Amino acid sequence: MGKKNSLKSALSSHQSRLQKKQHAVHAAQAAQQKDKITGQSSKRKSTHSAPVATATVPFKPTHKILLIGEGNFSFAHALVFDPPPTLQYLPAASVTATAYDTEEECYTKYSSAKDVVRNLREKGVEIIFGVDATKLEKHAVLKSRKFDRIVWNFPHAGKGITDQDRNILSNQMLLLGFLRSAAQILSAGPVPVIHTQRQRKKAEDDDAPEVSEGEGEDLESAQTRGTVLITLRNVPPYTLW
Ligand SMILES: C[S@@+](CC[C@H](N)C(=O)[O-])C[C@H]1O[C@@H](n2cnc3c(N)ncnc32)[C@H](O)[C@@H]1O
16 A cells, blocks of 8 residues: 555656656747747747757657557547647557556546547547556557557556565566567557657757757658667666666
């Protein structure tokens, strides 16, 4: 129970940090857009210490995106209903959002999920419950499909293992199983060249704000190999899997 509560509060503070970051990025983008329209310099006086950075958006509107292990489907909702400017034209039908839980379990755990899922379905997002991240290539609906991005935000086996080493091992095994499985339903093609611009910028100026990964892709129009994206909390024990 205590373990569940601490996971829940860690998850909710993680989500609130993400939300704050997203708002800051949107505000910075809106300011940059305004500068473009008014012809002003983008070197505005900052009222806070955070640099005006371009958001890292690892998706393109042409991508087929598979979301794994969604809890309350809030990420899918944000992606489709509140996308960054570069994803304004991402078709909802290009997003497949999945949960490990059954539909019933999901609605019991998360009070908002029923409405969120209904909205997503109405918009055209494909929702699938009961999807095991380690058996994607065996799933009746997913096995014959290919995705450009397979995303698992904040993976956690959630087995309630109190022994730290066994807990870490269990999550490492889960991620290994996920990567093995995801590889089989990723789009084929040449390996995308990413980070080119970021590396060049970093070399020039180590304090430079980060540059969007998408801007560095050389094979802009070509069909490149799909990518797996995993987000983790940047504190132990999460950094250990
Ligand atoms: C910490 S929660 C993160 C939920 C959501 N992605 C988020 O960022 O809010 C971990 C999620 O992984 C899911 N999960 C655990 N084992 C899984 C598996 N084998 N396959 C798919 N999802 C799994 C859980 O059901 C839970 O929703």
